[in-house]
Amino acid sequence: MSVKKTPQLNISNISKSYGRKNILDNISFSVSAGECVGIVGMNGSGKTTLFNIICGELSSFTGDVTILSDKEQSLQKNKKLLKTAIGYIPQENPLIEDLSAYDNLRLWYCDSPLNLKEELSTGVLKTLGIDEFLKVKVKHLSGGMKKRLSIGIALAAKPAFLVLDEPSAALDLVAKDIIRNYLKEFKKNNGGILIATHDEDELSLCDRLLVLKNNTLFEISPNIRGSELIKNIV
Amino acid sequence: MKFKLLLLLELKNTLKKIPHIILGVVALIAVIGAITFCGTKYLYNLDMDITINLALVTEDDSKLMTTITNMVTEADSIKEYVNFIPCTRDELPSLLDNGGVYAGIILQEDAAKDIMSGKNTPIEIVFPKNSGFEAAIISEMASAVASMLSTAQAGVYTSIDFYNAHYKYNAKDEMIERLNLTYIVTVLFRGNTFNDHVISATGNISLILYYVIAAIAMFLLFYSINSATIYSRYGMHLSNKLINNNVGILGQMFIKYLTILTSYGFLLIILLPILFYFFEMRIAFSLILPIILAALCISALTLLIYEVFSNNVTCILFIFLFSVFVSFISGCFIPSLMLPDTITNISCFFPIKHIMSILTNIVLGNNSIQPYILTALFIPVYFLLSVVIKYLKIKRTVE
Numbered sequence A: 001m002s003v004k005k006t007p008q009l010n011i012s013n014i015s016k017s018y019g020r021k022n023i024l025d026n027i028s029f030s031v032s033a034g035e036c037v038g039i040v041g042m043n044g045s046g047k048t049t050l051f052n053i054i055c056g057e058l059s060s061f062t063g064d065v066t067i068l069s070d071k072e073q074s075l076q077k078n079k080k081l082l083k084t085a086i087g088y089i090p091q092e093n094p095l096i097e098d099l100s101a102y103d104n105l106r107l108w109y110c111d112s113p114l115n116l117k118e119e120l121s122t123g124v125l126k127t128l129g130i131d132e133f134l135k136v137k138v139k140h141l142s143g144g145m146k147k148r149l150s151i152g153i154a155l156a157a158k159p160a161f162l163v164l165d166e167p168s169a170a171l172d173l174v175a176k177d178i179i180r181n182y183l184k185e186f187k188k189n190n191g192g193i194l195i196a197t198h199d200e201d202e203l204s205l206c207d208r209l210l211v212l213k214n215n216t217l218f219e220i221s222p223n224i225r226g227s228e229l230i231k232n233i234v
Numbered sequence B: 001m002k003f004k005l006l007l008l009l010e011l012k013n014t015l016k017k018i019p020h021i022i023l024g025v026v027a028l029i030a031v032i033g034a035i036t037f038c039g040t041k042y043l044y045n046l047d048m049d050i051t052i053n054l055a056l057v058t059e060d061d062s063k064l065m066t067t068i069t070n071m072v073t074e075a076d077s078i079k080e081y082v083n084f085i086p087c088t089r090d091e092l093p094s095l096l097d098n099g100g101v102y103a104g105i106i107l108q109e110d111a112a113k114d115i116m117s118g119k120n121t122p123i124e125i126v127f128p129k130n131s132g133f134e135a136a137i138i139s140e141m142a143s144a145v146a147s148m149l150s151t152a153q154a155g156v157y158t159s160i161d162f163y164n165a166h167y168k169y170n171a172k173d174e175m176i177e178r179l180n181l182t183y184i185v186t187v188l189f190r191g192n193t194f195n196d197h198v199i200s201a202t203g204n205i206s207l208i209l210y211y212v213i214a215a216i217a218m219f220l221l222f223y224s225i226n227s228a229t230i231y232s233r234y235g236m237h238l239s240n241k242l243i244n245n246n247v248g249i250l251g252q253m254f255i256k257y258l259t260i261l262t263s264y265g266f267l268l269i270i271l272l273p274i275l276f277y278f279f280e281m282r283i284a285f286s287l288i289l290p291i292i293l294a295a296l297c298i299s300a301l302t303l304l305i306y307e308v309f310s311n312n313v314t315c316i317l318f319i320f321l322f323s324v325f326v327s328f329i330s331g332c333f334i335p336s337l338m339l340p341d342t343i344t345n346i347s348c349f350f351p352i353k354h355i356m357s358i359l360t361n362i363v364l365g366n367n368s369i370q371p372y373i374l375t376a377l378f379i380p381v382y383f384l385l386s387v388v389i390k391y392l393k394i395k396r397t398v399e
Helices: A047-054 A079-085 A101-109 A116-121 A143-154 A173-188 A226-233 B002-016 B018-044 B063-074 B092-097 B111-117 B133-165 B169-188 B207-229 B236-244 B249-278 B281-308 B312-329 B341-347 B351-364 B370-398
Strands: A008-018 A021-032 A036-040 A062-068 A072-074 A086-089 A161-165 A192-196 A208-213 A216-220 B052-058 B082-086 B103-107 B124-126
Touching: A008 A047, A008 A192, A021 A047, A021 A062, A021 A192, A021 A216, A036 A226, A047 A062, A047 A161, A047 A192, A079 A086, A079 B236, A086 A143, A101 A116, A101 A143, A101 B002, A143 A161, A143 A173, A161 A173, A173 A192, A208 A226, B002 B249, B018 B207, B018 B249, B052 B063, B052 B092, B063 B111, B092 B103, B124 B133, B133 B169, B207 B249, B207 B281, B207 B312, B207 B351, B236 B249, B236 B370, B249 B281, B249 B370, B281 B312, B281 B351, B281 B370, B312 B341, B312 B351, B341 B351, B351 B370
Parallel strands: A036 A192, A036 A208, A086 A161, A161 A192, B052 B082, B052 B103
Antiparallel strands: A008 A021, A008 A062, A062 A072, A208 A216, B103 B124
16 A cells, blocks of 8 residues: 555644643644645643644544645554555664664665665665665664665655654754755655754745744744744744 | 554664673673672582581490401591590590590590400490580481491391300300491491482582573673663653554564674573583574573663663663572572572562573473473563553553
């Protein structure tokens, strides 16, 4: 089951609380194909919780996450669709540290519609520069390499949307550049991107910018930067 | 498909670590060997380098008393542990006070003659203030000897009465002499004072084989430390990603369990020559299956420990302390027979105790299914606990 045509990721009325503490309150927005939506907010504002909900890692919440393609389907009820619709790159890289980069790729590309060897020689994995450190164990890779590998793995199911939680945190300029260039390409190829970031270069990719503040979400101009952006966040 | 591939990749990764594993086994052999060797030495090769000093005040210089005292002081079995220091009654208090002797025996003038005549002049035994266990032992021995001498006296008087009643006056002296000799010899024979019970702390199994079995059990337990080289935990996102790809928590834990078990395979290969060296062929072969069962059980325990703690250094420290504790209460260092009942009762909740039972039963040729069942029961318990802990950890991290 794959996502066809120009799908739309809809997040409707998401609410989440930990005990009495409300984290997300009736959050709704959508991400269209070929669109990059940025989410900014203070640390602890609930960005990661929201992303975990969208990507099916958190199940106890109210609201719904759907994909609108030929018809609207809930991702909560269709894990198979979730797997092919969204590629999630969390802050903590979902990699097996003791295996080589190649073995990690093998694991996720074994039932992928993409051919691993082709991707490594001419495809997306080549673009991300993963072919340079295939034999190295993940635990010996740098932060940037791990992040690139995580993106490569997230793309194994050929997802329509990429959800990235602060992908450039603690990365060097080269790694940031490689990732940003790839995201541009993904977007150009009609992929939808939802990104939580504070990096100005990555914010420049965003067509829409949402601020998560006081448990709610509101939209601001994607061109706001610097002190004005900080004012909106705080 | 992903489960199979993940399992193959993890096993391949474990196999790549053979040099680390072998190095770990060698280090473990050195450590366990040293512990077992020291334990055996400490417990059973203690040379009794203790001699008890006793002061002997002999005021009776009769021939009979000289003979008796010479027999006592020159007997090899007594000389080995007791050093008699001759002294006078005046010298005795100072010897007792400065700790030079544990006790003083005073043989008063005409003591031997009085014993024979029934006058019963007491033989004094003087102990210092704050006397220790040696004094208690000597006191007990003196009571036993006194009791026998009383019996001897009763015998002598009865015989005298009998001879007098039948007017056998000429034979009386010879009878007394022969009785005295008989009774003195009887009193001086320690077997008549103490009952000997041969008790072995290791039961019917020889000391060496007992400690070889204990070492095997400890090898299996301590070997979990080595798993730190192969064990890596799946993070929350990776676990969730695997769950979304049909490799559930149960599957993930099973893969981890198999990787630990694979490393135990190497240990078994290294243990085999040891088994064949110490045990006869038939017994060595019989021990293989129980050791595999033990490896299955301790692998599950290792999985549980590595899932409870989130970093391997903590695991190593915990496993070391835990293994020392469990080995101790299970009788690996000191045989269970010598431990208090409470401790041996606690040890039943850990598999090592039952593994030891299985191995000793095989060596002794006993058939008991109970320790097998108990050891096997630990496997699902530990494994399922690991699964539950993993589940709770993921849930807690996500929430």
